[in-house]
Amino acid sequence: MKPSPMQQRLLDRVEEDREEIIAFLRGFLQVPSPNPPGDTRQATRYITEYLDSKNIDYKVVGPDPEKPNIVSTLDTEKPGRHLILNGHIDVFPVGNPDGWSHKPWGGELVDGKIYGRGACDMKTGTTASIYTYAVFNELVDEIKGKLTLTAVSDEETGGRLGAGWLVENMPETMGDCVINGEPSSPYTIRFGEKGILWLHVTVRSKGGHGAYPHLSPNPIKIAAKLITELETLNETPVDYPPNLLKAINEGRVEAEKALGTGGADVMSRLSVNIGSITGGVKINVIPRECSFEVDLRLPPGLSREQVLPRVEAILDKYPGASYEEIRYDGPLWSPPDYEMIETMRANSRLLGIDPKPIISLGGSDLKFWRSHKIPSYYYGPMNHGMGTVDEYVEIEELMHIVKVHLLSAYQYLTQ
Numbered sequence: 001m002k003p004s005p006m007q008q009r010l011l012d013r014v015e016e017d018r019e020e021i022i023a024f025l026r027g028f029l030q031v032p033s034p035n036p037p038g039d040t041r042q043a044t045r046y047i048t049e050y051l052d053s054k055n056i057d058y059k060v061v062g063p064d065p066e067k068p069n070i071v072s073t074l075d076t077e078k079p080g081r082h083l084i085l086n087g088h089i090d091v092f093p094v095g096n097p098d099g100w101s102h103k104p105w106g107g108e109l110v111d112g113k114i115y116g117r118g119a120c121d122m123k124t125g126t127t128a129s130i131y132t133y134a135v136f137n138e139l140v141d142e143i144k145g146k147l148t149l150t151a152v153s154d155e156e157t158g159g160r161l162g163a164g165w166l167v168e169n170m171p172e173t174m175g176d177c178v179i180n181g182e183p184s185s186p187y188t189i190r191f192g193e194k195g196i197l198w199l200h201v202t203v204r205s206k207g208g209h210g211a212y213p214h215l216s217p218n219p220i221k222i223a224a225k226l227i228t229e230l231e232t233l234n235e236t237p238v239d240y241p242p243n244l245l246k247a248i249n250e251g252r253v254e255a256e257k258a259l260g261t262g263g264a265d266v267m268s269r270l271s272v273n274i275g276s277i278t279g280g281v282k283i284n285v286i287p288r289e290c291s292f293e294v295d296l297r298l299p300p301g302l303s304r305e306q307v308l309p310r311v312e313a314i315l316d317k318y319p320g321a322s323y324e325e326i327r328y329d330g331p332l333w334s335p336p337d338y339e340m341i342e343t344m345r346a347n348s349r350l351l352g353i354d355p356k357p358i359i360s361l362g363g364s365d366l367k368f369w370r371s372h373k374i375p376s377y378y379y380g381p382m383n384h385g386m387g388t389v390d391e392y393v394e395i396e397e398l399m400h401i402v403k404v405h406l407l408s409a410y411q412y413l414t415q
């Protein structure tokens with residue numbers, strides 16, 4: 001497929017702005033916004049100065065002044081749909097900077113790559129949203145409906161003070177569709193995310209002297225066997241909605257590329273992680289207690305109600321074992337066959353890549369919109385060093401993401 005004249009015009013526009021886009025991202029990376037602690041005032045100011053330079057009005061809002069959110073709506077006053085652009089401003093902390101070969105807050109450009117904490121998660125995606133919004137302010141006569149930019153804080157610690165607050169308090173942030181540029185890799189578009197079920201398991205016994213193992217079971221030994229058996233939860237059958245199953249099966253190759261080898265399998269089933277374990281007081285004592293934390297991730301089609309009876313059936317086999325639920329957020333997804341997916345795929349195909357819709361393993365701010373049944377999708381760069389050292393984005397990937405966001409928003413607001 002060749003781009004239409006309209007698409008070509010937008011693609012040319014992005015190329016004309018190449019240096020501006022690169023400079024914006026590099027500057028954005030040079031303003032630290034690690035979360036925790038999550039103070040994003042300086043990075044927020046960086047964005048508002050850019051919007052000021054384009055004469056774009058905005059509001060800075062939120063319940064915590066140190067964690068501001070930017071909201072701006074472009075209302076064409078012509079009937080049409082309302083598209084939301086969303087990206088987060090905060091990033092993971094750096095921790096020990098040893099091991100970085102480029103400064104974590106340097107925004108350095110080396111060999112076609114831009115380095116810095118947040119380069120992929122997600123200042124590239126947020127740059128795509130902000131740039132797209134700025135261009136539409138010039139193209140307002142060509143589009144209809146409304147476009148709202150939401151650049152938010154607090155995503156890395158759950159989003160309650162950011163996207164969650166906007167969705168609850170600002171009706172203008174609720175639209176017909178949301179797009180976001182979290183790292184997905186150019187090969188996949190994320191239409192859903194796995195759910196989280198966290199359990200705290202405790203094994204108790206009488207305890208005693210280590211030389212008298214015949215007098216009391218050992219809770220650590222029981223926990224070890226129990227942990228091994230919990231792994232069988234991986235095989236819990238999943239009753240996928242049919243359109244989801246189709247997307248999951250069709251996206252397996254791309255999921256492997258984007259999530260790493262084995263990712264397609266983990267995406268489509270329950271997964272078990274044991275995150276911590278405590279027990280025992282001394283080498284020659286049979287402990288009275290051992291406890292551990294279990295992080296279960298549930299694919300769409302599976303809920304707590306289906307998983308907990310299986311957990312209980314396993315625990316029942318082990319004397320002294322009990323559990324407590326710490327957290328539950330069910331899996332959330334938007335239709336994998338909604339038009340925005342097709343639009344993004346078609347626009348990316350113009351640039352040589354056909355991304356497939358898949359599910360994310362981790363969570364994102366889109367959960368807030370998805371829980372209100374607003375179709376929400378993310379499409380962003382490849383994960384290079386996310387959460388670890390030498391995080392970077394390739395410039396050509398940055399340009400690819402910006403182009404797909406701009407073209408897709410244009411199409412959504414002109415049809």
Ligand SMILES: [Zn+2]
Binds near residue numbers: 088121122182183
């Ligand atoms: Zn993120």
